[in-house]
Amino acid sequence: MARDSSATKARLLDAAFAEFAAYGIAGARVDRIAEAAGANKRLIYVYFGNKDQLFDAVMERALALGVEAVPFEAENLPGYAGRIFDHLVAHPDLMRLITWKHLERPGATDAEAQSYRAKTQAVAVAQRDGRIDPEYDPADVLILTLALAQAWFTIAGGMSPTGTGTPWPPQQLARHRAAVVDAVRRITAPRGDSAVGRSASSQA
Amino acid sequence: MARDSSATKARLLDAAFAEFAAYGIAGARVDRIAEAAGANKRLIYVYFGNKDQLFDAVMERALALGVEAVPFEAENLPGYAGRIFDHLVAHPDLMRLITWKHLERPGATDAEAQSYRAKTQAVAVAQRDGRIDPEYDPADVLILTLALAQAWFTIAGGMSPTGTGTPWPPQQLARHRAAVVDAVRRITAPRGDSAVGRSASSQA
Secondary structure, three states: OHHHHHHHHHHHHHHHHHHHHHHHHHHOOHHHHHHHHOOOHHHHHHHOOOHHHHHHHHHHHHHHHHHHHOOOOHHHHHHHHHHHHHHHHHOOOHHHHHHHHHHHOOOOOHHHHHHHHHHHHHHHHHHHOOOOOOOOOHHHHHHHHHHHHHHHHHOOHHHOHHHHOOOOOHHHHHHHHHHHHHHHHHHHOOOOOOOOOOOOHHHO | OHHHHHHHHHHHHHHHHHHHHHHHHHHOOHHHHHHHHOOOHHHHHHHOOOHHHHHHHHHHHHHHHHHHHOOOOHHHHHHHHHHHHHHHHHOOOHHHHHHHHHHHOOOOOHHHHHHHHHHHHHHHHHHHOOOOOOOOOHHHHHHHHHHHHHHHHHOOHHHOHHHHOOOOOHHHHHHHHHHHHHHHHHHHOOOOOOOOOOOOHHHO
């Protein structure tokens, strides 16, 4: 019985992820989610509450999976960016979900603001210890790194897998990833580090 | 008479810009646009067609203004990125408009695909002439440059003016801009260029 309900919950969350990624929060329809999950619509209200709360649950699970798959590493921002890239390739709808949230729920949640502060503090420490170039403010280091990691999924529109629905050929994928990792290395590596500007991206 | 109609058209396009930026294509309401413009709703259909066509007209005008304000310069990608940054600061809702388009109309229009090809070709020429580091593929140079230029408006969510609705203090704005310009310099400047990794961003 407990197992059944957790299986149903998981199916509802999967279906809700797909629905929100496709249509956003306002555009999502709870009946379509219930139908796709093969569950009674009433169960959504029982388990999660209203549509907004269902979105919160979907987002929370997606972010928890993201943090687990790609822990933050101030010590190795190029590698971190590469692993974000991999995670977005493996979860092609994730960037859409996050983007709807930016548009329909602008502003950071408390958890997001806290995570942002923790990351910038870790960057500041790494800068003080000489492991990240201290030229930029820690917040700029963080935001520019994330922008590079997500570049092909946010900017490229019709040129990327997110835009076209067609996966990249492996060689092209590897080329984009290597450029992202190397670019983060160039903007974060301390001066005098011989890896700056060299193509050592395959190690990250 | 002609002047009246072009003034009304302009008011409708301004109101439509604000409506689409706030609610997206599916969420926008034609009656709210007419009301905000102080015009008869029927005129929208007369001048522009249906809601989708009105969105096309808004987008076309926004992109034309963007190209005029920030012409592409393969010769000077750091400066180009800085001017994109300025344009996004000056038009705080523009990134939202573009982002709704990515989500609700994924895939490139013919005009977008053509502009993308022209830009990557210009980057390839600049790489061949030794004015841009040839390490990355031209498409990666372009997409990573755009990602850095837009980083504070796409990624930062609640931490940026787009997310919070609160403009940055001038000093913080200047700091973010300088980091963006310098980061683009680091990933595009040819090897041996003494400006790489130096803070020369105020000149761009």
